[in-house]
Amino acid sequence: MTGTPPTPPSGSEFDPTKPDIARTYRALQQWGKRDALPADRHAAAELMRKIPGADQVMQENKAVLVRMTRFAVRRGHTQFVDIGAGTPATYDARLPELPNLMEVAADIRPERRWVSVDVNPVVLAHLRVLDRDGVSTLEGDVRDLEGIFNDIEGQNLLDLGKPVVVVLGAVIHFIDDHEAAKVVPYLMRRLSPGSMVLFTHVTSTGRDPQMVAAGKAAYEALVAPIWVRSQEEIAVLLDGLTLHPPGLVRTIAWDPDETTDLASTEAPHFLAAAGDF
Numbered sequence: 001m002t003g004t005p006p007t008p009p010s011g012s013e014f015d016p017t018k019p020d021i022a023r024t025y026r027a028l029q030q031w032g033k034r035d036a037l038p039a040d041r042h043a044a045a046e047l048m049r050k051i052p053g054a055d056q057v058m059q060e061n062k063a064v065l066v067r068m069t070r071f072a073v074r075r076g077h078t079q080f081v082d083i084g085a086g087t088p089a090t091y092d093a094r095l096p097e098l099p100n101l102m103e104v105a106a107d108i109r110p111e112r113r114w115v116s117v118d119v120n121p122v123v124l125a126h127l128r129v130l131d132r133d134g135v136s137t138l139e140g141d142v143r144d145l146e147g148i149f150n151d152i153e154g155q156n157l158l159d160l161g162k163p164v165v166v167v168l169g170a171v172i173h174f175i176d177d178h179e180a181a182k183v184v185p186y187l188m189r190r191l192s193p194g195s196m197v198l199f200t201h202v203t204s205t206g207r208d209p210q211m212v213a214a215g216k217a218a219y220e221a222l223v224a225p226i227w228v229r230s231q232e233e234i235a236v237l238l239d240g241l242t243l244h245p246p247g248l249v250r251t252i253a254w255d256p257d258e259t260t261d262l263a264s265t266e267a268p269h270f271l272a273a274a275g276d277f
Helices: 021-027 038-050 054-074 101-108 121-128 142-154 177-190 209-222 231-237
Strands: 079-083 113-118 135-139 165-169 196-202 270-276
Touching (some): 021 038, 038 054, 054 165, 079 101, 079 142, 121 135, 142 177
Parallel strands (some): 079 113, 165 196
Antiparallel strands (some): 196 270
């Protein structure tokens, strides 16, 4: 992480004729279709046709991030940075939606401080509407963590002398192996002991290889490059963290609650972990 701006990632320049990562992710959730553009809804429909159950997988990814955020707050954490935050919820009483993570934290610890980071200009515009009561938004790329944390420190958004929770929800699988391997080591060097990482990542483990290859090809043809890693490869990316039970597991197995569908789809799925350093 040198602070040198990397090549712009997919979605960092607005083009309404092309699907992007954040809006397609929203379109794959039952409550997010109204926020997506036609290109994103088309991409989501094609992905659903080629990867049945993809919508359920995306919804459970959001649900486990809600559970992990509650877990971190109940352990006393009050400082959070969500890198690759994505489009926030826009509530509609006709279509109940999981809450924004910043709101999950505030429900338990109203004094929490939260920084949302993204590269997508449309996402940033939505996030900035929520900038109040300890919530801030930054433009930043997970491949330039030094730039992100320099901005956080320079603007006094968080106290980096105290523990910080870093949310990496469904973001590391959009960067290559070289960049992905830098993330946790950088966080361990830059942040205070006692900090925590909340992490989800798409995996190939336990899935039919042909289904995985087809799903990867479909996503890359429609949206953006994606690195579908095995559980072993993902575990290496988390090396140095002390993982909380149950460790690195499928999202539906990470502290399930009464809303978790334990008979979830067999589509390529996500793994989740929360770890301290």
